[in-house]
Amino acid sequence: MSVTKGEPGARTRLAALLAPPLLWLxxxxxxxxxxxxxSAFWTTDPFTSDVEHSFTADNFREILxxxxxxxxxxxxxxxxxxxxxxxxxLALPMAxxxxxxxxxxxxxxxLVAVLTPLWAGYLVKAYAWRVMLGEHGIVNAxxxxxGLHGPGYGTxxxxxxxxxxxxxxxxxxxxxxxxxxxxxHLEASADLGAGTLRTLRSVxxxxxxxxxxxxxxxxxxxxxxDYLTVQIVGGRxxxxxxxxxxxxxxxxxxxAALSAVPVVLVVCYLAAVRRAGALDSL
Amino acid sequence: MRNANPWKAAVAAGVLLLAVACGSGxxxxxxxxxAEQKSVGKGEGRVDLIAWAxxxxxxxxxxxxxxxHPFEKQTGCKVNTKIAGTSDEMVxxxxxxxxxxxxASGDATLRLIAAGDVAPVNTRLVPNYRDVFSGLKxxxxxxxxGKMYGIPHGRGANLLMYRTDKVSPAPASWxxxxxxxxxxxxxxxxxxxxxxxxxxxxxxMKTRPSLGIKDPYALDRTxxxxxxxxxxxxxxxxxxxxxxxxxxxxxxxxxxxVIGTTWQVIANTATAQKAPVKAVLPKEGATGWSDTWxxxxxxxxxxxxxxxxxxxxxxxVNAQVAEYFGEAPANARACRETADxxxxxxxxxxxxxxxxRVHFWTTPVPQCLDGRKNxxxxxYAQWTRAWTEIKG
Numbered sequence: 001m002s003v004t005k006g007e008p009g010a011r012t013r014l015a016a017l018l019a020p021p022l023l024w025l026x027x028x029x030x031x032x033x034x035x036x037x038x039s040a041f042w043t044t045d046p047f048t049s050d051v052e053h054s055f056t057a058d059n060f061r062e063i064l065x066x067x068x069x070x071x072x073x074x075x076x077x078x079x080x081x082x083x084x085x086x087x088x089x090l091a092l093p094m095a096x097x098x099x100x101x102x103x104x105x106x107x108x109x110x111l112v113a114v115l116t117p118l119w120a121g122y123l124v125k126a127y128a129w130r131v132m133l134g135e136h137g138i139v140n141a142x143x144x145x146x147g148l149h150g151p152g153y154g155t156x157x158x159x160x161x162x163x164x165x166x167x168x169x170x171x172x173x174x175x176x177x178x179x180x181x182x183x184x185h186l187e188a189s190a191d192l193g194a195g196t197l198r199t200l201r202s203v204x205x206x207x208x209x210x211x212x213x214x215x216x217x218x219x220x221x222x223x224x225x226d227y228l229t230v231q232i233v234g235g236r237x238x239x240x241x242x243x244x245x246x247x248x249x250x251x252x253x254x255x256a257a258l259s260a261v262p263v264v265l266v267v268c269y270l271a272a273v274r275r276a277g278a279l280d281s282l
Numbered sequence: 283m284r285n286a287n288p289w290k291a292a293v294a295a296g297v298l299l300l301a302v303a304c305g306s307g308x309x310x311x312x313x314x315x316x317a318e319q320k321s322v323g324k325g326e327g328r329v330d331l332i333a334w335a336x337x338x339x340x341x342x343x344x345x346x347x348x349x350x351h352p353f354e355k356q357t358g359c360k361v362n363t364k365i366a367g368t369s370d371e372m373v374x375x376x377x378x379x380x381x382x383x384x385x386a387s388g389d390a391t392l393r394l395i396a397a398g399d400v401a402p403v404n405t406r407l408v409p410n411y412r413d414v415f416s417g418l419k420x421x422x423x424x425x426x427x428g429k430m431y432g433i434p435h436g437r438g439a440n441l442l443m444y445r446t447d448k449v450s451p452a453p454a455s456w457x458x459x460x461x462x463x464x465x466x467x468x469x470x471x472x473x474x475x476x477x478x479x480x481x482x483x484x485x486x487m488k489t490r491p492s493l494g495i496k497d498p499y500a501l502d503r504t505x506x507x508x509x510x511x512x513x514x515x516x517x518x519x520x521x522x523x524x525x526x527x528x529x530x531x532x533x534x535x536x537x538x539x540v541i542g543t544t545w546q547v548i549a550n551t552a553t554a555q556k557a558p559v560k561a562v563l564p565k566e567g568a569t570g571w572s573d574t575w576x577x578x579x580x581x582x583x584x585x586x587x588x589x590x591x592x593x594x595x596x597x598x599v600n601a602q603v604a605e606y607f608g609e610a611p612a613n614a615r616a617c618r619e620t621a622d623x624x625x626x627x628x629x630x631x632x633x634x635x636x637x638x639r640v641h642f643w644t645t646p647v648p649q650c651l652d653g654r655k656n657x658x659x660x661x662y663a664q665w666t667r668a669w670t671e672i673k674g
Binding site for chain 2: 045046047050134135137246247249250251
């Protein structure tokens with residue numbers, strides 16, 4: 001980004017270049033959010049479901065006082081946290097192996113293996129899991145000789161599928177961070193007498209932490225907003241996304257108020273991550 | 283790029299939030315008092331329908347079930363079908379104004395009329411209306427102020443379906459999915475819509491007379507609470523709820539669900555796919571539907587919509603739909619066109635006494651539908667909230 005200041009017209013050109021994306025950002029992204037938030041203060045006709053434009057905070061009061069919404073919000077939050085932890089646990093050794101152990105063709109093959117699932121449709125993958133986790137699916141067939149039974153459809157299935165779906169988003173930043181870590185830093189650490197644990201703690205961990213947090217922003221927020229996976233493998237479970245989706249058809253303002261819940265949660269999470277310094281390297 | 287941080291954060295937040303915000307389509311306000319059409323002119327070349335699964339078949343599910351292509355050939359109106367899983371979905375889709383006609387059940391029709399989303403139908407422009415059973419004409423759920431708001435399509439009951447290899451003895455009562463549900467724990471299914479509360483109310487009406495339920499759609503607070511308690515208990519045994527009919531077919535086929543509510547068309551589809559299932563009308567009777575094809579007040583293709591209305595209730599097509607979906611046809615002459623000559627007898631097409639056992643879907647309103655004046659009944663908004671609460 002080196003624009004020579006003296007050149008006439010350079011500023012104008014830069015402005016012209018940036019104006020469309022900024023306009024899009026403000027109008028489409030932030031604008032739609034503002035409309036959504038505004039409609040949360042309206043109400044609906046209970047019979048026709050038509051939106052009535054009279055200002056009230058009843059929707060928010062209902063969300064805060066009705067215990068069912070608290071239960072659903074906590075369940076959603078819990079699943080998002082578990083999915084994030086699971087992905088971190090799975091991605092760390094994988095990224096480590098890809099960056100430092102595997103070389104040449106193997107490394108490329110692994111990278112392709114991590115990336116290809118991203119090309120397949122989300123629904124295809126979720127339905128594949130529905131088939132695998134079903135009563136006569138491959139999971140139950142594999143567990144049967146051990147005398148075990150698969151989790152079936154439910155919260156566990158949701159965690160498994162979400163962790164599977166978002167895993168690449170965790171591996172990729174971790175891999176990039178580990179790859180960037182120069183080998184001579186590790187050598188220097190060893191030369192200075194640090195053991196493996198000390199090196200991991202003092203050299204590797206600080207380099208990996210921002211990537212881990214960046215990856216967790218994806219896994220956490222994507223899990224928080226998901227509702228299709230739950231519909232497909234969730235059995236009788238409902239998450240915030242499902243409650244919002246079912247209210248959208250009947251009570252748009254209540255749905256809008258409900259959708260403020262994940263928004264608040266994600267903003268809090270982003271703020272926490274920002275404090276931890278993971279966004280500095282963006 | 284260092285100082286671009288706030289923007290980056292904003293973009294990231296925006297992207298994430300948009301994912302959450304998706305699906306908040308704006309609802310137009312009702313225009314009200316749309317006039318009925320005076321004549322049917324030349325087709326506009328296309329018609330957009332909202333239909334129940336199985337109502338607008340083009341042969342892609344079953345090559346023998348195709349009444350869309352012949353319609354397109356005859357009228358030149360290309361058919362675009364949007365399948366809806368629940369009445370609520372139909373109501374909200376109609377509010378977009380992007381569809382010409384909808385196969386609305388009784389729990390959607392009155393809401394659509396009140397919101398001004400649909401126009402009265404000029405039945406003189408639908409020649410086949412003449413042959414519709416008189417028991418279906420000018421009913422409270424399809425007319426207002428002496429004007430028909432659609433063309434009756436057919437009616438039927440919500441049935442109890444079970445896997446014949448997993449459920450024995452064969453159930454004859456809704457008890458199998460309520461008090462008897464623990465026997466099939468984790469494999470019970472139920473329809474995912476607030477209107478399903480009526481199924482529980484119907485069961486309570488027969489099993490707990492002390493509650494005094496006379497009509498499963500007219501519940502006062504105590505009666506609703508009893509139904510909610512029953513459904514909360516049932517939830518412990520539910521494997522999954524369904525509103526997408528394909529999902530229920532696969533669940534029964536794979537054995538993930540073994541007993542629960544269904545439509546005849548789902549039982550037929552599952553049977554065609556070699557799943558050992560059977561659907562029965564339990565002794566308590568059942569909830570059901572009486573469907574009406576309604577025309578949007580903002581229809582972009584009104585002529586094609588009227589042509590479709592006349593087509594779908596024409597004797598031959600009405601017979602085809604009725605047999606494919608598993609319901610009673612609306613057109614009396616359709617009974618002579620069915621492949622199974624006993625179809626109309628089996629589905630009690632003209633048997634008003636039989637249909638008194640079937641409680642057609644209707645929208646619960648504060649003025650009790652069973653005529654009680656001393657209490658206020660719970661309305662659909664309360665049912666919706668209760669449904670969220672039941673699902674926990």
